[in-house]
Amino acid sequence: MTLVFAWCQTQWRTVSLWGRSLVQVVADLRLAIVLLLVIAVASIAGTVIEQGESLASYQENYPEHPALFGFLTWKLILILGLDHVYQTWWYLSLLILFGASLMACTSLRQWPALKVARKWHYYQRPEQILRLNLSQVCDHKPLGEVALILQKKGYWVATENAKLYARKGLAGKIGPIVVHASLVVILLGGLVGALTGFLAQELVPSGQDFQLKKVIEAGAWVRRLPPVRGRVHRFWIDYTPGGEVDQFYTDLGLLNATGEEITRKTIHVNEPLRWRGLTFYQTSWGIDGLRLRFNNSPILELPVKPFTAGNGRKLWGTWLPLKPDLSVGVSLVIPDLQGLFLLYDQQGKLLTTGRVGTALHIENIDLTLTELIGSTGLQIKSDPGVPMVYLGFAGLMLGVTMSYFSHSQVWGLRVDNQLYLGGKTNRAQVTFEREFLEILHQLEIQSQGSEL
Template sequence: MRRLAGLLSDLRLAIVLLLLVALASAIGTAIPQGDPPASYIDAYTETPWLGLLSGDQVLQLQLDHVYSSGWFLALLAWLGLALILCSWRRQWPALQAACQWIDYKTPRQLSKLSIAETVACENADDSLQRLSSLLRSRGWQLNSQDGRLAARKGLAGRVGPLLVHTGLVLLMLGAVWGALAGHRLERFLAPGRSLDLLNRLGDNQVTITLKDFQIERDAAGRPEQFRSALELEGRQQSQVSEISVNHPLRYRGITIYQADWSLATITLQIGKSPELELPLQTFPQLGEQVWGLVLPTRPDGSEPVLLSLETEEGPVQIFDGNGERLALLRPGGEPGDVKGLPLRVASVLPASGLLLKRDPGVPLVYLGFAVTLLGGGLSLIATRQVWAIANDRQLHVGGLCNRNLTAFAVELPLILQEVQQG
């Protein structure tokens, strides 16, 4: 059992596991996550990912949901166990040992330390007292004995590695919690439409209503920014907030992102008929972002025409069954003749693509990051220790430092020079 614990707490194993987790995260970033299985088969069957993996292999290896896959969660669990064992077997005993005072009683013991010097002085006890006062004035902790002195500084640096391990474990726990208990929902909403979010008991938790949606475009007509004005109605409160790309909204544990846009409906007037609001659908075979609908021009449903458009500003192109363009209409413009019928496009209604995520592990992840950063900062603090023994007319001094020993080897003789100068 001890041998297994020693193997799991090996620093080299933890480094390998960290590299594997980083590689898996890179794969999860490169491959779109959470899409329908058919999309991976269509995307990677003819052109395998990196020339290696087909769509079926991507699905078999669970690369379509890396962060919630069994093998990724197993990696995190293994790494977390390795860090816990390393902290328990090494970092915690090291911290306990650093908190205990070591009492060297003979000059011979001091001579074996990394830094050791012997200073001749007329009164060794007075020199020891001056060294004690000097170190205390510079923030050192002291433990004095009769004719002996132990001092240390930077003990907080010993806490750093333990905090780093603790922060990493908290971060991984938060990631696993979010992957297993989190929820993700993507919906398109047209202005005036609402979306009800229910809790596990089926009760309405919040109603999200899209009050307004705007698409900001550049001079060439390309979309630059999307903005949605949302009204959120809970049981006891209501608020109106705006979201845009890179500026999400957080509400009662739910994060709402501005993710995409689409075209929802087109309003048409045929002759002197009332305006008809008809839903639009995508036509991937015509282009990446092409919407439209098939509209019959005769009462019996014959002689249909295809209306297609790429933006809410138009133009709306109308084609017959042979692919010949019959008309080009602008939303809000004049009607056009389509197979003997006057057809007018009154308006086109865009839809906002909202991504809603609930991740209960986010606070734990943030806490893990904070603890890791704090531990990393404390780890930079060097822990320095000094021992001194007054013996006859000599002051024997020895020192240890766990970081930047060269600088401490320069600092300690300077301190002794100040002691000699009184």
């Protein structure tokens, strides 16, 4: 039994030694810098390379011959996961390792430094003070007057018999800890978003309901989508006097399980609808269909299909039969939602142009296009890590600001009617030297006033 216990102790000491060595390696500043640079490069790649596109899109934009920059091809992008950088195992591992490095550095360096800075530490011998960069020996100067001067300058002062210790700017020691903690919170927010967030897109015709179905990206921990139902009350576009798109709008409502509307907002680009962690963005638009009437017939609804013209412009079109046997018809082309449309014959020759609400007489038929049905492109995003990221950035700004405070210390010791004063600071050395000289000057003035 004794041998077993001794063996267990030996193994535990070995594991502890390996653990401490591993923590020392992880806490190395050089490792943290390398990790940060690799994360930055990977994030840039995820920004430059389109994320979540189809295989055909990558094959078209990143061919093998010639390869972009001589090496970047669609195969390399898929192998490395550069088409979904922020969900890859290696990117998440980098975030975890960088966070571990920050926490190890904080526990081994920043936290002990703060504990030392918080202690009241008196110097016992004059030699200790005289070895400081700033020191002065004053004759017949009371220690109490020094304490009062330092307190007026914002120092925390402690005295014990003939010894004095004062400090200020302890926030400068806390700042790096706040910075590291904030970076860890930001990394955690990124991890939470990557693992539990999702991105979906829906193209919804004006006046119709929709459900969340078409998922573009989803985190590894996403098992099912929230039962989101919505209604596009209306979609419309404002155009400039020159005919260009100025802004497109969607009157969007969200519904509960019984079909009752629980919230409603008119969204446009850079003005989304936010509801319970979901954000609905206005991203694109299209034309879904049209409504028309032949002579005095009821209003008919027909779908349209998008296509690209020879000049690269996106158009929408459909074919309209003009006879019951479908032997004669015209092609209807719509360039936008401003109400203009064009009619072409079966040989592709332009017959005429028209506007919504105006009747055209073709092949003994009065054709009236009553309405164009626009469709809105919605992007629905869920990122539970965003509040953590915002909190982390707020803490990061606070920590950086705190780090600019100088941690200044002053010691005093009275021996045989002589006052030994000295001090040091961790930054802003010139400012501290001026303050130290000002302390000596005020001490001299007060001493002269006391003698009078």
